[in-house]
Amino acid sequence: MQRALILAYFFICGNCIAQQYPFVHYTPKDGLVSSRVKKVYQDSKDRMYFLTFGGLSVYDGARFRNYTTQNGLPNNVVNDILEIGNDSLLVATNSHNLNLLVKGKLERVKVENSACPVINQFYRHDDNRIYLSSDNGLFLLEKNKIHSLNVSRITEDQTDAPFLGGITGVGNFFIITTNDMRFNKGIYVYDIKANSICDALPIRGFLLGKDQKNRIWLSMAEKLNIIDQDALQKGKLSLVAPYGGYQQLKSYSTINVAFDNDAIWVIYRNEEFRNTEIRRIAEQGAMFSIPLPEQAKISYIKNVFIDRENTIWLSNEGDGVFKIINSPLQIFENPLGKSMESQISNGFYSNGITWYNTTTKKMYRRSVDALEEFNCNLNRSPSVFNAETNHILAADAQNIYEGHFQGSKKIDFQKIISLSNTDFFIKRIVVDKNGAIISGQRSGVSVWLNKKMIYHLPIDENEVIEELFFDRNDLLWVVKRSMETNVFQL
Numbered sequence: 001m002q003r004a005l006i007l008a009y010f011f012i013c014g015n016c017i018a019q020q021y022p023f024v025h026y027t028p029k030d031g032l033v034s035s036r037v038k039k040v041y042q043d044s045k046d047r048m049y050f051l052t053f054g055g056l057s058v059y060d061g062a063r064f065r066n067y068t069t070q071n072g073l074p075n076n077v078v079n080d081i082l083e084i085g086n087d088s089l090l091v092a093t094n095s096h097n098l099n100l101l102v103k104g105k106l107e108r109v110k111v112e113n114s115a116c117p118v119i120n121q122f123y124r125h126d127d128n129r130i131y132l133s134s135d136n137g138l139f140l141l142e143k144n145k146i147h148s149l150n151v152s153r154i155t156e157d158q159t160d161a162p163f164l165g166g167i168t169g170v171g172n173f174f175i176i177t178t179n180d181m182r183f184n185k186g187i188y189v190y191d192i193k194a195n196s197i198c199d200a201l202p203i204r205g206f207l208l209g210k211d212q213k214n215r216i217w218l219s220m221a222e223k224l225n226i227i228d229q230d231a232l233q234k235g236k237l238s239l240v241a242p243y244g245g246y247q248q249l250k251s252y253s254t255i256n257v258a259f260d261n262d263a264i265w266v267i268y269r270n271e272e273f274r275n276t277e278i279r280r281i282a283e284q285g286a287m288f289s290i291p292l293p294e295q296a297k298i299s300y301i302k303n304v305f306i307d308r309e310n311t312i313w314l315s316n317e318g319d320g321v322f323k324i325i326n327s328p329l330q331i332f333e334n335p336l337g338k339s340m341e342s343q344i345s346n347g348f349y350s351n352g353i354t355w356y357n358t359t360t361k362k363m364y365r366r367s368v369d370a371l372e373e374f375n376c377n378l379n380r381s382p383s384v385f386n387a388e389t390n391h392i393l394a395a396d397a398q399n400i401y402e403g404h405f406q407g408s409k410k411i412d413f414q415k416i417i418s419l420s421n422t423d424f425f426i427k428r429i430v431v432d433k434n435g436a437i438i439s440g441q442r443s444g445v446s447v448w449l450n451k452k453m454i455y456h457l458p459i460d461e462n463e464v465i466e467e468l469f470f471d472r473n474d475l476l477w478v479v480k481r482s483m484e485t486n487v488f489q490l
Helices: 008-019 229-233 244-249
Strands: 002-006 023-026 037-042 048-052 055-059 064-067 078-085 088-093 098-102 105-108 119-124 130-134 137-142 145-148 164-170 173-178 187-191 196-201 206-210 216-220 223-227 257-260 263-269 275-282 287-291 301-306 312-316 321-324 344-350 353-358 362-366 371-376 383-387 391-395 399-406 410-418 425-431 437-441 444-449 452-458 465-470 475-480 485-489
Touching: 037 078, 037 301, 037 312, 048 078, 055 078, 088 119, 119 164, 130 164, 137 164, 164 206, 164 229, 173 206, 173 216, 173 229, 206 257, 223 229, 244 263, 244 275, 257 301, 263 301, 344 383, 353 383, 383 425, 391 425, 425 465, 437 465, 444 465
Parallel strands: 078 119, 371 410
Antiparallel strands: 002 485, 023 321, 037 048, 048 055, 055 064, 078 088, 088 098, 098 105, 119 130, 130 137, 137 145, 164 173, 173 187, 187 196, 206 216, 216 223, 257 263, 263 275, 275 287, 301 312, 312 321, 344 353, 353 362, 362 371, 383 391, 391 399, 399 410, 425 437, 437 444, 444 452, 465 475, 475 485
């Protein structure tokens, strides 16, 4: 195998990619109420809300409407917002007040049974109840009444109420973290039925949120963790490292993430802790990145938000809001032209035929003339990467399968290649003209022939294979995350 190192081509491609994702930058000069933006929120009417240290900005796509202490807010520091009805939103500021924004007008909510705590976060649970994480503990909001809940274990050796920060949950249990404004640290499990803290870890962590599969993510010093779902169902707190394609995130620490279907968005920082790009990492390991503009690279990004139009919003501490327009993402509500009980995971197109795999046993083959549905013998259909008339090749995170048609409605997949538990397939898998399979993996690039590995190019543990493809001269291009592209002749 002959190898050549080509750097100029990579730089040219990098510049082209950057031009495909133009940024729009909003500051007070454009109508934003403050340049210190904490959080972004979107309501059911697609209006954007920017929670800042200087008030609340509402953006309808054309102009900003601002709310401050001069027109109804009790405090200019806006902590959270939550839509509770048609054109009706709860607004929490850094004060002992609760506000309601109804059809553009601010109203003060009169709490009937107690004083209002300083609310840090609203949380709507699975049962549609609204809970309040606050500087004064944990509370339940029911109409105009606020009920204090028992979290005394958090401060059992103190007299003051706990400063609570993040909150989310699954089933009968919440995960709660403490606010950075107090020195008490910990991650806690709250039992809703028992109304008490039932488990805790005495470590400082930042609650990132809950993904589409109800996995709860935490950020700690130099690593990301997931709450063990089985342990949480028993009221116990246990942390596990990200798995599958998410393994590449386990040694990365960030508080700036957003979740979408089977993927997580992060702001990537280099060794100098300088923002460099936005990365979308899929559960199966696939990743693409969007370079940040220079001003965003040196800013303090507080929050990443992906709206329903797939626009990416970055809120900044001191630099306003960045918006990525012409996002490469597109969402097709019904790409197959029929109702489906399963969710599409990936698509593969070749010679006028598109294969779709799903989160179930079902697979679909679409041509210009017809849509065909197949069932496979695996619990979750793998991703097709090569398709011939009589058989197909497909893969999941750790296996490559050969699929054979069994009648007109079934595909039987047989495992032909497997990786160890410490490795997984990432990005594309390609097939050359002689039938050799070339796979990008966490450990490097492998060439497989007759179901056996005949060559392996290892990579550094901090490196990632971004792309594999053959050019017109049958040369294999291997693009790495660092500024290096290798070209091979097989």
